[in-house]
Amino acid sequence: MALVEARELTKVFRRPDKDPGLRGAVKHLFTRRFVDKTAVDHVDLTIEAGEAVAYVGPNGAGKSTTVKLLSGILVPTSGEVRIDGLSPQRDRMAVSHRIGVLFGQRTQLWWDLPVSESLAVLRDVYGVDHGTYRRRMARFEDVLELGEVLPVLGRKLSLGQRMRADLAAALLHAPPVVYLDEPTIGLDLAVKDRVREFFRTVRDEGTTVMLTSHDLGDIEGFCRRLVIIDEGRIIFDGDLEAVKDAFARERILNVQTETAAVLDDVRAALPGAQVTAGETPLQFSVRFDRFTMTAGHVVTALAPLANLVDFGVDEPSIEDVIRRVYSGELVLTP
Numbered sequence: 001m002a003l004v005e006a007r008e009l010t011k012v013f014r015r016p017d018k019d020p021g022l023r024g025a026v027k028h029l030f031t032r033r034f035v036d037k038t039a040v041d042h043v044d045l046t047i048e049a050g051e052a053v054a055y056v057g058p059n060g061a062g063k064s065t066t067v068k069l070l071s072g073i074l075v076p077t078s079g080e081v082r083i084d085g086l087s088p089q090r091d092r093m094a095v096s097h098r099i100g101v102l103f104g105q106r107t108q109l110w111w112d113l114p115v116s117e118s119l120a121v122l123r124d125v126y127g128v129d130h131g132t133y134r135r136r137m138a139r140f141e142d143v144l145e146l147g148e149v150l151p152v153l154g155r156k157l158s159l160g161q162r163m164r165a166d167l168a169a170a171l172l173h174a175p176p177v178v179y180l181d182e183p184t185i186g187l188d189l190a191v192k193d194r195v196r197e198f199f200r201t202v203r204d205e206g207t208t209v210m211l212t213s214h215d216l217g218d219i220e221g222f223c224r225r226l227v228i229i230d231e232g233r234i235i236f237d238g239d240l241e242a243v244k245d246a247f248a249r250e251r252i253l254n255v256q257t258e259t260a261a262v263l264d265d266v267r268a269a270l271p272g273a274q275v276t277a278g279e280t281p282l283q284f285s286v287r288f289d290r291f292t293m294t295a296g297h298v299v300t301a302l303a304p305l306a307n308l309v310d311f312g313v314d315e316p317s318i319e320d321v322i323r324r325v326y327s328g329e330l331v332l333t334p
C-alpha cells in the first residue's frame with residue numbers, strides 16, 4: 001500500500017531580483033522585478049508502507065523543498081501529494097498525526113522551554129495518553145539516553161543533544177511515516193552511531209522512512225531504495241546497488257602476469273579499452289566499458305598474449321559513483 005504519493009509535484013519560488021546595496025533596495029521599490037526558481041520539478045514519487053528510501057542530491061537540488069511539500073509545510077505550485085490517501089493541505093490535522101519530521105538544520109523544540117516541557121506540549125497536541133507517553137519516553141531514554149537532556153532549555157542544548165531531543169519530538173506520536181532531513185549533520189561519530197542504530201530500530205518496527213542526507217554512511221545498510229534528485233528532477237529511482245549499473249559504465253581489470261606482456265599487443269587485441277602499465281612490469285590494468293565488453297571477453301583476449309597469474313575487477317563504490325553523478329562526471333546511460 002502506498003503511504004506517500006507525489007504526482008507531478010512542482011514548487012516554483014519567486015525571488016525579488018534586486019541590485020546590491022541600498023540603491024538596489026530603493027530601486028526595487030519602484031521597479032519590481034522577480035526571478036522564478038523551480039526547486040522541485042514534476043516529481044513523481046511513491047513510497048510503500050514500510051519502505052526506507054534515501055533521497056539524495058547535490059546542494060540546492062530540491063531535497064528539503066520536497067520534504068516540506070510532502071509534510072504540508074509548503075504548498076505545491078502544481079501537482080499533488082497524498083499521505084495515506086490524504087492531502088496535507090486539506091486534511092492538515094489527520095496528516096500531521098501520520099507524519100514525523102526531523103530537520104537536522106532546524107529544531108522544532110521551543111527555545112525557552114526545557115526539553116521535557118516541549119515534549120509534553122507535543123504530547124498534548126498529538127493527544128498521546130499519559131501511559132503511552134511514559135512508555136515511549138522510557139524507550140527514548142533507553143536508546144537515545146534522553147534523560148540527561150530533558151531538563152535542559154532548548155537554546156542550551158548541544159547539537160548532539162538537540163538532535164536526540166528532536167528525534168524524540170518527531171517520533172513521540174509514533175507516526176507511520178517519518179522524514180529525516182540531514183538527521184546526523186554535525187554529530188560526532190559516537191552520537192551518529194547511536195542515532196543510526198535508532199533509525200534501524202524504527203525502520204524494523206515497520207515505520208516508513210524517507211531519509212535525506214549528504215552522508216552516505218547514513219544510507220548504506222539502512223535504505224535499499226535510492227532516489228537521486230538533481231535540479232528539481234528525479235534522475236534515478238531504484239535499488240541502491242543498481243545505481244552503479246545505471247551510471248558507472250567503466251570497469252577496471254587489474255592483471256598480474258608471470259612474464260612481462262607487450263602492452264601494445266594487448267592494446268591491439270582490445271580496441272576501445274585503455275591499457276595502462278602497472279607499478280611493476282608484471283602488472284597492468286585494462287579500463288573498459290562494460291556495455292561494449294565483459295570482463296570475460298577481456299580475460300579471453302589476454303590469455304594468448306600474457307600468462308596470467310592473477311586478476312581482479314575494480315567495481316566503483318556507491319559513494320564514488322554518487323559523488324561523480326553530482327559533479328556531472330557520470331550521466332545516466334540510455
Ligand SMILES: Nc1ncnc2c1ncn2[C@@H]1O[C@H](COP(=O)(O)OP(=O)(O)OP(=O)(O)O)[C@@H](O)[C@H]1O
Pocket residue numbers: 013014015037038039057058059060061062063064065066
Ligand atoms: N523559501 C525559498 N525561497 C526562494 N528560494 C528557495 C527557498 N527555499 C529553497 N529555495 C531554492 O530552491 C532550491 C532548492 O532548495 P532546497 O533547500 O530544497 O535544496 P536541497 O537539495 O535541500 O539543498 P541542500 O543540500 O543544500 O540542503 C535552491 O536553489 C534554493 O535556493
